[in-house]
Structure formats: C-alpha cells, structure tokens
Amino acid sequence: MKVIKLFAILLLSIIGCTSQKDSSADEVHKVDSLLELSAQSNITIDPNASLQYALEAIEPAKSAGYRYGMARVYYLVSNALYNTGSYNKSMEYTLLSEEYADRDAQLLSDLTRIRGRIYANMGLFENAEKEFLKGLSYIKQIEQEQRRAFLAALAYENLSHLYNMTDRPDSSRLYLQKNIEILNTIDEGLAYSSLINSLTSIGRLHYIVQNYDSALVYFEKSIQLAKKHEYPYLSRTYRYRGDMYSQKNEVDSALSNYLKALDNLEQTGLKAEYPDLLEKASNAYYTLGDSISADEYQKKMLVIQSELNDEKIKSTQKVLFLLTHEERAQVRQKYIIFLVILIPLILIIIAYTWWLIRRNKVKYSVKEAQEIELQKRREEEMTMLRLRLNESLAEIVELAKKNDYTFMVRFQEAYPSFTAALLDINPKMQPSELHLCALIYLQFTTKEIADCLVRSMKTIQNRKNSLRKKLGIDSNIDIAIWLNEIMQ
Template sequence: MDGILFLLPEKSGKQKFILAEMTIKTIFTCLVLFMPICLKATDAIEQKIAEADSLLQISLEKTREVDPGGSIKYALEALSVIEKTGYSKGKAIAYFRIGDALYNLGNYKKALEYLTLAETENCSAKDPLVDSEISRVRGRTYGAMGLFDASVKKFKKGLKQIEKIKEPEKKDYLKTLAYENLAHIYKDMEVQDSVYAYLKKSSKLLQRMDEPFVFTSWINLYGSLGKYYSEKNKYDSAVYFFDQSLAMAKKYEFPYTSRTYQFRSELELKKGNLDSALYYSAKALNNVKDTHLDAELPSIYRKMEKIYEKKAINDSAKLYRGKALVAENELTKEHMDALDYAVNTIIEKETNATVVEAKKAIAFIFGGFFILILAAVVVLYTRKRKSKKIIREKEAEAKKLKQKLSGYSDEVIRLGKENDPTFVTKFQAVYPVFFQSLISKHPNLSSSDITLCAMIFLNFSSKDIAHYTYIEHRSVQTKKSRLRKKLGIDAKANLFLYLNSIAEPNDMQISPQTASSA
C-alpha cells in the first residue's frame, strides 16, 4: 500500500477511484487467503471448548457420585484443554469443581485457594449461577472452620445472586442448596428456630420439583430433619426421617450415607441403646472408608470411644481414642493453615471494599488527598518500626527458649515449638510409657488436654505454651486449672512434678527437683 501511494503523489478524482478500487481488491484478496486459516483456528478453539465442557460434565457427575478424586481429575484435564483458548467460564467452573472436591476431602486451605481462582475469572462476577455456587461452597468451608458469621454472609450473598437467574427450576434448586447449608450452620450455632425455618423453606421448594432431579437434596433434608427432632428428643419423628433419608439413598444408589448413620448413632446413644449406637457408627465408618471423606473420621472415632466407655470395654475405648487423636492431629495443621488463609482473605476483601469507598470519597474531597497520603506514610513508618521491634523481641524470646530447652529431645521440642499437629504422635513414640500411663490413669482427657500435658512434661512454662499455641497467658492458666480438676489433684499442685511422678525413670527428662514451677 505504501508503494501505491508513493507512485500517485498527486491524485486526481480518477486516480483516487483507482486507488480505492485497488485497496478494496487487496483487502478482499487478504480475506480470501486468510479466511481458511481463521476458520480453522476458530474451529480448533470451539472443539477444545466442547471437549472441556464434556470433561467438566464428567467432573460434575463424579461429584454427584461422591467421588471427589474423580471430580478433581476431570476438572484438571479440562483446565489443560482450556489453556490458551480464553474460555473464562470453563476455567471458573473447573477451579470451582476442584475447590468443591477439596472441601469434601477436608483440605480447606486448598479449597479456598481454588475458589479464589474461580472468583478472579472475568465471567464469575457476570454469571450469577457461577458466582452463587462459589459463594455457597466458600460459605460451607468457612462454616466447617467455625467462621460462622463469614459463612452466613457468603450464603446470603449467594442467595442474592440466585435471584438474578432466569430459569425458575434452576433458581429453586440452588435455593434449596443454600437453605440446606444455612440450616446446617445455624445448627452449629445452636440457633434451632433458624434451623427449622430454613429446613421448612427447602422442603417447600423441593415438593414442587421432580424427585430424580433433586434426590440428593431430599436425602440431606431428611437427615437434617432427623437430627433436628433428635435434639428435640422427639425420637419417633427422628427415626422416621432417618429411615426416609436412607431409603432415598438406596432407591437412587447414592453412595454417601455416613452423615445419616452418624446422626442415627447419636440418637441411639441418647436413648441408651449402646449396641444400636455402635452398629450405626460402624456403618458410618465403613461408608467413610468407601467414599474417602476422611474429614469425618475424628467424629466417628470419638463416638465409638464414648460408646465403648459406656459399655466398660476399656481396651476398645482406648483403641478408638488413639485413632481419634491421630486423625485429629492429621487434620489440625491443615485446618489451622486454612483458618489463617481464610481470615487473611476476609480481611483483604474488607480492605479492598474500604479502598473502593475511599476512592469515591476522594473524588468529592480532593483536598484531603495529600492528608491521606501523609497519614498513610506515617502509619506505614510506625508499623514498620513496631514490626522491627516485635521481630527483635520474638527473636530474643526464641533464643532464650532455645537455650532453656536444649537438654530435651530436639525433635519433640521442635514439633512442640512449631505447634505441629504431629507433636503428640511423636511425643507418644519418644515417651511411650508415660503416654500409656497418662491415658490409662486419666481416660477422660481430651486431645487438647494431652497436648498440654506433653508440653508441661517437657517443662514448657506457661509463657512458652501461650507463645507457641498462639493463646493468651491467662488462657493457659485457665486450661491448667481445668486440667488439675480432670487429673484429680490439688488446685495448687505442681503439674510438672505430678506428671513426672507417673513416668518411669527412662521416660523422665529431668529430675523434679530441678523443675521450674508449672
């Protein structure tokens, strides 16, 4: 084109017409030449999108079959296919599927990370269905970690998005899921009126929908109603709904029944039917082993421990207490990391919202801009100085503690200082005689009590324990006071001396005479 223009510097009307004609012909020729390539590229992208959608559908089916591993596998394959296609919705759904599966596996931190990836896709904010589902699973994850207020907020945010969905059946189905989740959260918050209100809302919607489409919601609803009536001591109604839940699961060959079996076991335990309670707990345990939803193991083991204690079968009670401790320790670090990540995410979102509001205010009050900048600089400088001071103090404390504890087993001490979930397991291995003696003499101790005993036995001071377990010093004193009551010793008794007194010489780290006050 530049060559043509150069040859015709002074254009007459006819020349302009010729130039325009040549330009059109050139453009047309280019289109003819490149059209097949463009169409081929477009077809290839469309094929990849279709393949990704097919994989995501399989991932969804695996979720419905309670196969989280399979759901993750096909979602990851979909992500691999989607790469470089620009298919934002597909990526958001794939990230969501992985996050949902990880939640069901109890890996809450990774679940939140993938849900965040799903949220950052451009389509998520524009698609109310995708956004509502992300909010719902994030709400479930927050609830599982005890962040109930944040959980309720997410569910209600999801409900607002659901209202924007045009298809009535899809809208009603998503509402039933949100209502079911809210009922579960309010149960954990012990707000029974709200539990029943949301279960009733869910039931009303489900009754006007085709059963094969929503049978999983019916299974969960019947189980939740059974739990509600069990806690109200209306046992006949509770049994009716538990039976309905299990019958529906059998009818549609739904593999996940451990939740209902656990509820039924609790009911039988309340009624004093220990053999029946044990039967349903065993059913729940077998189902968890089939579905690999290991996050439920601690509660099942604890229930079985309690049943065997009531049956006075101490060996079995001790066995399941040990299993519960191992399962709890395996989950503790993951839950702590997830909790830290969740809290930081919530704070970050709130901070971002505040920044947006600040920007709006600055548009109206431009004169305050420089004051805000100055204030921010001052705050950052102050925080930096404070952070350096805290770091120096923490380093000094760490050095002092390191010198103080140098005579103990390095590996066990390190795990205790890091608040590692394997601390108790390692402690048990290093001090087996003391550990067995402790739980034999005091079978009523919780996993938290045993961890505290281990730290005291290793001569951690109250200040050390507070520092490494991230609680206040006065909270440690309170926990020690409660521990003395459980151990049945005097309120002023030295816990370190007592714990060393029940250990054999090979297990003792230092003599009681050299112990600091515990």
C-alpha cells in the same frame, strides 16, 4: 498466473481459519467433558478426583480462550479445595473464578455458597450470613425455574446449618422447613442428594429434643431415599442415628449404627470420617465392657489417622505443585498487563501534573481551610459519640449477664422507645416479660438467657413461646428479628 497464486493463497487462508476454529471447538468440548467429570466426582463425594479433572481442564480452556470454562474450572477447584479443608486456597480460587464469571448469576451464587461455608467454619458467622443472603439475590436472577428453585433450597439449607451453629434454633428450623418445601416441588432426580441430607438434619433436630419416634421416621426416610437412587453416602445418617441411641443410653443400638456407618465408608472411601466413627465405636465397646474390641477400634483409628496424614502430605505436594505453576502463570500475565497500563498512565499523570503546576499554583483559601477544620471536628465528635454508644452498650450487656437490678433502667435509657412499643402492642406485658424481650433484642442466645436468669433452657423456651402468644408473633418468625423490625 498471478490470479491462480492469489486464489491459492486465499484458499489456504480459509482452510487455516477453519482449522483453527475446529481446533478451538475441540478444546472447548474437551474442557466441558473434563468439567462434567469433575462435577460428577463432586456429587459422588470424591474431592480429589474432582480437583484432578478440574486442573486438567485449565490449559485447554486457556488455549481456547473459553472464559466460561475458566470460571467453571476455578469454581470446581475452589469447591474441591474447600471439601479437603484448604480454606485459604479455596478462597483465592473463588476470586479467580469471579474474574471470569462475567456476571453469570448461577456461578456467582455458587461462589458465595463456598465463601459462606468457609466463613462459617472459621467462626465468622456474620460474614457467612451476608454471603448466603447475597447468594439468594443472585439466585433470583436465574431464569431456569428448576435450577433456581434447587439453588434456593441449597441456600436455605446452608442458612439452617448456620443458625444451628449460632444457637438460633427457631431460625434454623424455619430455613430447614423452607428447604424441604422447595425440594418437594423439584424433580426428585435432581434434588435427592440434598433431600437426603435435609431429612437427616430433621431427624437430628428431633432426637436432640428427645422426640425419638419422629427422629427414627426421618432417618428411615433418608435411608430409603438413598437406596432408591443408589446414593452411596449414608454414613452421616447412621452416625446421627447412633448418636440418638447413645443419648438414650441404648449402647447396643448405637454401636450397631456406628458399625453400619463404618461399612458405608468402606463403599464411599471417605477416610476423613473414619477417625470420629471409630472413636465412637470404641467408646461404645468400652461401655459394653468389651475392652478388647474397644482397643482394636482405637488402634484402627490411630492407624487410619496416620494414613490420612501421610496421604494428605503426598497429595498436598502434588496439588501444590500444580497450583503453584498455575499461580505463577497468572502472576506473570497480570504483571505484564499491569506494566502495559501503568507506565503510560504514570507518564500522562506526570505530564498533566507538570502542566498544572506550571500554569497555576494552587492555594487553599481561608474558607476551604475552615471547612476542612470543621469537617475534622465533626468527625472527631462522631468518633467520640460512637465510643460512648459502644461503652454504654457494653455496660448494659455486662449488667444483663450479672442479672443486675439496674439492667432495665440502663436499657430503657439507651432505648427509650423499646418498652413503649411493646406496651402499645400488649399493655398487659409483665416486667419479667419486658426483661426477656430486652435480652432477646440484645442478641442473647437461649443458653445465655438461661445462664443470666438462672433458669433452665426449657423454661426460657417456654417463656419465649408465651411471648409469641402475647405479642402475636408467628411461629415461623425469629423473635429477635421481629423485635429489631418494631424498633426501626
């Protein structure tokens, strides 16, 4: 009888364990399904739906102890929050995702991409560049070739946008070219959304420098590729094409493209883009003398802006409730873990300290005191040296901005090997060319150089091109980066 009871207990235990495993597997499957829906919503540019699916996946992922699922959940939450402009919350969730990422290279690269975009939007361009470059180092660790290439293309696209924002057109074009080269080697079914954006960006670069025929070619390529894959988001392409016609003072064509962009927004439902496009359309109507239509679009803009504000308040209240609930649970869990670890640690430290005090009364020797004093003096001297260097650099920059004739004298005092290094490469360098190189080395933008030298930006760009020929700098290399390298 006892044998039968023991066998029954063992059988029930096995069934219970199997049931728990099946339940856990079901939870993991549910999480993966919700994350797939969230990712698809992100691809189709629906951040609210993406956020909702990701938040629904939190509890089952926790219940199953699914660490990779938790990392993906927090990443998708962070990405959706970024797309809605909630940068602070987005940053917090990148950190939460990182805790669960377990050194997963793809996840870490995704998180650096979000942080880089946040920094760029906040004007922290150096931090943004560091994040994008860090992301590239993670991407190199990804084994799957197609995925590695696609993520590298996204990183180059982000760097191109960043350098465009910081008035570094050479670097912007270089990384956009790298982006296109990679995308052309990837299966179009994976890369088409990024390729559409890049083709539109190339078109924009062309119309800015008044290469209108080339700009139209790239805008049309972007539109045809979107139609081929039934990609719904074309408002950005139509908007830039409208801006091109506006730049050419072809107001009718500009208005036609703005209206196409608005029609596209009707399909995608991206209300956030409406106000800018409605205002552009309103301005076009005013230029054409149609004040009635202009006023109508202006009113629509105000109405939709009000609706957006109302929807933002409503959705924010709901999202904040869900996020606050999750954050409180996280805080409670961390607090418990913190106490469990901290209390025994404090007791150990107290006991060990008491034992040390009882056994030895530690005294600093004269030599140790002298070393501390010497170290302090060295630190003070280094601090003073840094201050002097900063003051000297600030003085040189100020002289450059004033186009003061003493600028090159002070510059050569601060960087004595600079001119010699350039003359070693080309002894025929003119003083004006050395002056231009010094300004570029000090990270002056094309516009800033034009302002200093009282020249047009086109003239400065032509002088830069001449420098490339004299110094043998390849067109794919940023001149500022090249100058920094020869000084190292």
